[in-house]
Amino acid sequence: MRVQLGHAPDRPVQLLHSGTGPILVLCKGMRVSEDLVRRLDDLLRTYEPSDLPAPRMFRYADAASALGVSPQWLKVRVSKGQIPYHKVGTYVRFTAEDVDRIRATMQRGGDTE
Secondary structure, eight states: OEEEESSOTTSOEEEEEOSSSEEEEOOTTOOOOHHHHHHHHHHHHHOOOOSSOOOOEEOHHHHHHHHTSOHHHHHHHHHTTOSOOEEETTEEEEEHHHHHHHHHHHHTTOOOO
């Protein structure tokens, strides 16, 4: 979630959401008005973290083990864009949904060689 508040349109105050709660980012040199403080106080009072857990991300070895294939099998298919995956920075990760979709494709006759 990104909420713009404050008086500097080129440098907005940002309220970002992390897994543990909201984080306020103030730009250097920004003045904080009483109105801004009240608005932030209202936002934080009504803030409730999501009940949904963050999705678990699997590495190659974990996803390969769950699928009964080698990590190299996954790496080849990722490089060819043949299977779903996510990039987390420079790392390739798989969600449980990705693993389920890969498994379904394999059951429909996708190769496992």
